[in-house]
Amino acid sequence: GTIKPAVTFDDNPVIKETVLPDFKARTSQLSIGFPPPSLEPNVPEGELTEEVVEEAVSRTMDESIDEIVNKTVDETVNDKVNNTVDELLERITELNRFVSYEEPTPDLNRPKSLRSLPFDTRADLLVFADEPNTSQSSDRIIVKSHYGAGLSGQLDEELRPTRSSRAYLIACDFSEESIYAVDWAMGSMLRDGDTLHVVTVVKKKEKAKKRIKLLSEASKKVTEKAKNTLEKMLLFDVSLITYAICGKVKDVLSRLIEELSLSMIICGCKKQSRLKWFFMDSVSSYLIETSSIPVTVIKQQKNKKKKREKRTRAPRLSETVQSGLLAVDELSRSN
Known part of the structure; x- marks a missing residue:
């Protein structure tokens, strides 16, 4: 080796x-x-x-x-x-250990929030613009208003909402259910920068002079109702467009749905049984069946009264002893 x-x-x-x-x-x-x-x-x-x-x-x-x-x-x-x-x-x-608290915080270039503005500035913005745009023809009156952008109706570019805007259509016949649907839509669905279309329909059978008067009254009524509700909301840069149109309700709504770019249709629902609502030719059921746009049917919730329970009378002591429900002691028995 x-x-x-x-x-x-x-x-x-x-x-x-x-x-x-x-x-x-x-x-x-x-x-x-x-x-x-x-x-x-x-x-x-x-x-x-x-x-x-x-x-x-x-x-x-x-x-x-x-x-x-x-x-x-x-x-x-x-x-x-x-x-x-x-x-x-x-x-x-x-x-x-030696962090300087006097140094200013660097500007992060974040977009300004409308709700973070001073109270006076927000109060100046939360109004309707001075001059609404009104257009009138033989069968309709359209009023365009702008809310939440000051008297000028225009927000500064840095204050405008960055989210994509949505458009809603509400059918109003001034019934309790339709008024509730208007209130619900403004309080639950509307956001900054959205557009709200409120339409009311006048029957076409009336004569020309009377029809124009009815259109004017209906336009004024629906515009005031929508404005009174909207001015209570903390919303900015909202477009409000009201329609008073002469014709059949279903035909008017169908044409508006085709003409406008909408995100949702909102309508009220009258209080009735499900079977009756199904067989009746109602506007809400018609929209659900025919509309290509999502339809929301609002049913007003009413507070039910609480039933008071009836008080039962307590039996007397002698009655319970006689019936055997209450046993007495041995001393009383012996006596």
């Missing part, structure tokens, strides 16, 4: 200068006759010469030195990383 010669110390000047003295001392001790048998157990005792032992020890020491060097390098790198992290944390901690 031969042993491959290990790398000598002359190959590495650093190891030669630091480890060579110790290596010579150990090999001199081994040459006297105390070679460790664990170095090369496959070498016969007769061939265990000083050169063989020196080569084995050299190789073993090289392996030990590599292991020591690698371990030292790893420890050095870990120490440097830990020291760097500690220094960084210490620096951040020191900086946080």
Whole structure:
């Protein structure tokens, strides 16, 4: 069995200068006759010469030195990383101790909220524009108003709502149910920047002069009702368009649905049984069946009166004793 010669110390000047003295001392001790048998157990005792032992020890020491060097390098790198992290944390901690509270907060360029404006500014905006736009023809009167944008009817560009606007159509015949539907739509569905169309229909059978008078009265009534409800809302930049149109209700609504770009149709529902509502040719059922736009039917919720429970008279003591429901003590029985 031969042993491959290990790398000598002359190959590495650093190891030669630091480890060579110790290596010579150990090999001199081994040459006297105390070679460790664990170095090369496959070498016969007769061939265990000083050169063989020196080569084995050299190789073993090289392996030990590599292991020591690698371990030292790893420890050095870990120490440097830990020291760097500690220094960084210490620096951040020191900086946080001396935060200047006098520095102004940087402007984040966020869009201004209309509800964050001063009260006086909001009060000036929450009004209807001065001049509503009115258009009149032989069979209809249309009034366009703008609310929540001041008397001018125009908001500054930085204050305008950024969300996409929606448009709603409400059918109103001035019944209790339709008025409730108008109130519900303004209070629950409308948002800043939306458009609300409110339409009322006048019968076409009337004569021309009377028809114009009825149209004018209906337009004035529906516009006042819509304005009175809308001015109570905290809404900005809302367009209100009222219609008073002469004709059949279903035909008028069908034409408006085709002409306008709507998001939803809202109508009231009169109080009646489900069976009667199904078989009757009502406007709400007609819209549900024929409209290509979502239809919301609003039913007014009325508070039911609580039934008072009748008080029952408690039986007298003598009656309960006579009937046997109440037992008396033994002393009273014996008497």
